[in-house]
Amino acid sequence: MPDALQQARDMWAADAASAALGMQLVELGPGEARVSMAVRADMVNGHDLCHGGLVATLADSAFALACNSRGPVTVAAGFAVDFLEPARLGQVLDAHAREVVLRGRSGLYDVTVRAGDTVIAEFRGRSRSLG
Numbered sequence: 001m002p003d004a005l006q007q008a009r010d011m012w013a014a015d016a017a018s019a020a021l022g023m024q025l026v027e028l029g030p031g032e033a034r035v036s037m038a039v040r041a042d043m044v045n046g047h048d049l050c051h052g053g054l055v056a057t058l059a060d061s062a063f064a065l066a067c068n069s070r071g072p073v074t075v076a077a078g079f080a081v082d083f084l085e086p087a088r089l090g091q092v093l094d095a096h097a098r099e100v101v102l103r104g105r106s107g108l109y110d111v112t113v114r115a116g117d118t119v120i121a122e123f124r125g126r127s128r129s130l131g
Helices: 004-013 016-020 052-067
Strands: 024-029 032-038 074-083 092-103 106-115 118-129
Touching (some): 004 024, 016 052, 032 052, 052 074, 052 118, 092 118
Antiparallel strands (some): 024 032, 032 092, 074 118, 106 118
């Protein structure tokens, strides 16, 4: 059986969407992951702020790594995101995902997205193992 963390790294290596957005894996451990992304000019909306969908995508990518770090193939069952501050062009965003609870095939994960010391968004994801 392949190492669970290596399986998550392999999943990440095949993630074309996250790669296209310039996301970088910073840290990976059992039930935990950190992913970063620099806000580029093609990521800002009509208010010159980072598009909220891209902030949510960053959090979702960190969530995917954290919930797949235990071995079984796991997918999102749903998530909610609260935007607290806008992200701006040139900022580097850091998404830190943490496992809150894992029961059977279901899990709950919290992700905090920051730009430096400023909390940009809080994300809560629900996962479901397929195996």
